Amino acid sequence: MSSIRTEIEKARRIVVKAGSSSLTTPQGTIDADRIDALVDVLAARRADGAEVVFVSSGAIAAGLGPLGLPGRPPELALQQAAASVGQGLLFARYTSAFARHGVTVGQVLLTADDMMRRSHHRNAQRTLGELLHLGVLPIVNENDTVATDEIRFGDNDRLAALVAHLIRADALVLLSDVDALYTGDPRLPGARRVDEVRGPADLAEVALGASGRVGTGGMVTKVEAARIAGIPVVLTNAAQAAAALAGEPVGTLFHPQNGRRMSTRNLWLAHATTGQGRVLVDDGAVEAILHRGTSLLPAGVTGVEGDFAAGDPVDVCGPDGAVAARGLVNYDAAEIPELMGRSTRWLARELGPGYEREIIHRDHLVILTSE
Numbered sequence: 001m002s003s004i005r006t007e008i009e010k011a012r013r014i015v016v017k018a019g020s021s022s023l024t025t026p027q028g029t030i031d032a033d034r035i036d037a038l039v040d041v042l043a044a045r046r047a048d049g050a051e052v053v054f055v056s057s058g059a060i061a062a063g064l065g066p067l068g069l070p071g072r073p074p075e076l077a078l079q080q081a082a083a084s085v086g087q088g089l090l091f092a093r094y095t096s097a098f099a100r101h102g103v104t105v106g107q108v109l110l111t112a113d114d115m116m117r118r119s120h121h122r123n124a125q126r127t128l129g130e131l132l133h134l135g136v137l138p139i140v141n142e143n144d145t146v147a148t149d150e151i152r153f154g155d156n157d158r159l160a161a162l163v164a165h166l167i168r169a170d171a172l173v174l175l176s177d178v179d180a181l182y183t184g185d186p187r188l189p190g191a192r193r194v195d196e197v198r199g200p201a202d203l204a205e206v207a208l209g210a211s212g213r214v215g216t217g218g219m220v221t222k223v224e225a226a227r228i229a230g231i232p233v234v235l236t237n238a239a240q241a242a243a244a245l246a247g248e249p250v251g252t253l254f255h256p257q258n259g260r261r262m263s264t265r266n267l268w269l270a271h272a273t274t275g276q277g278r279v280l281v282d283d284g285a286v287e288a289i290l291h292r293g294t295s296l297l298p299a300g301v302t303g304v305e306g307d308f309a310a311g312d313p314v315d316v317c318g319p320d321g322a323v324a325a326r327g328l329v330n331y332d333a334a335e336i337p338e339l340m341g342r343s344t345r346w347l348a349r350e351l352g353p354g355y356e357r358e359i360i361h362r363d364h365l366v367i368l369t370s371e
């Protein structure tokens with residue numbers, strides 16, 4: 001058995017994520033039998049003494065049938081309504097399914113913001129820690145009813161990776177409706193199974209297509225999740241969950257990627273957001289951000305593109321147009337032209353002390369070049 005598989009077998013703290021397609025029927029209802037089978041596997045791992053956090057998708061999918069919706073609606077408000085109905089049904093099912101094993105579950109609904117803002121992030125960390133300490137099995141999902149399009153995970157793969165990071169889990173298991181990662185969508189002929197991913201070279205021939213019917217992320221977000229997690233990750237289907245947790249050679253094994261461990265907030269910024277616009281900066285600002293770890297000040301800004309609001313993630317681009325960093329901007333796009341090229345001292349004097357702040361504070365800035 002590979003030593004990485006052994007690490008999964010021996011993991012004391014483990015995050016298991018199941019996708020919508022593993023938990024719900026094509027008719028948009030809960031798949032009670034598959035849920036019960038998966039709960040049995042998770043409860044058995046817990047009975048072995050491990051701490052398990054379960055990240056469950058399926059709220060939107062489980063709400064479709066009860067609301068008479070034929071498929072996943074494109075409108076965010078309707079998805080949120082479905083999630084509101086489906087999450088309750090899912091959690092009720094989990095509560096009774098885990099009760100068969102004498103396990104108490106706790107519902108934890110997180111937004112992307114909870115992963116990013118320091119106070120929220122500590123709070124989520126404390127809550128999950130306390131639940132585990134009390135012997136409760138936390139069941140996590142995105143708080144779909146309040147998440148907005150701009151600042152939303154949408155899939156739970158990256159959320160699961162960030163939760164794993166947050167609680168310092170030893171391993172992450174991603175359960176989907178495919179048994180492994182393939183070189184192409186396995187619904188199409190010619191796709192070959194990928195047994196192990198040790199680094200980017202093993203993904204060179206892999207086409208990461210769109211998702212199935214009810215899920216959202218497809219393979220792109222699963223590969224991204226494996227990259228973010230920084231711990232051993234197995235991707236397989238729910239039927240092989242027990243084998244994956246036992247370290248058996250099923251699914252695709254992702255070796256932990258080496259490299260600098262970023263904070264959970266910065267991982268979120270780098271991997272789970274898209275820039276809502278671009279702030280263009282001069283060479284001096286690129287140098288200061290990349291090599292001196294400074295905040296982005298108005299003096300180095302030369303232009304702005306897009307229609308973002310204060311608090312949104314934006315890309316910071318140098319004179320060559322390449323994205324150097326991403327950060328949470330302190331101003332609306334419309335405010336920036338007036339500030340460009342000015343010193344913070346001048347701005348404070350001319351416009352008031354509120355304008356002394358950086359365009360992006362260094363704590364909310366993550367470098368994206370490999371330079």
Ligand SMILES: Nc1ncnc2c1ncn2[C@@H]1O[C@H](COP(=O)(O)OP(=O)(O)O)[C@@H](O)[C@H]1O
Nearest residue numbers: 019020176182184185209211212215216217218
């Ligand atoms: N290279 C690939 N390897 C495996 N599956 C792929 C690949 N490209 C696309 N897919 C599709 O991705 C789907 C799983 O993604 P998704 O529906 O988001 O899952 P989940 O709901 O479990 O998160 C599979 O059903 C498969 O058809």
Ligand SMILES: N[C@@H](CCC(=O)OP(=O)(O)O)C(=O)O
Nearest residue numbers: 020057058059060215216217
């Ligand atoms: N939070 C959403 C997850 C949406 C989703 O489709 O996720 P996934 O099936 O993991 O790709 C839900 O519960 O419906």
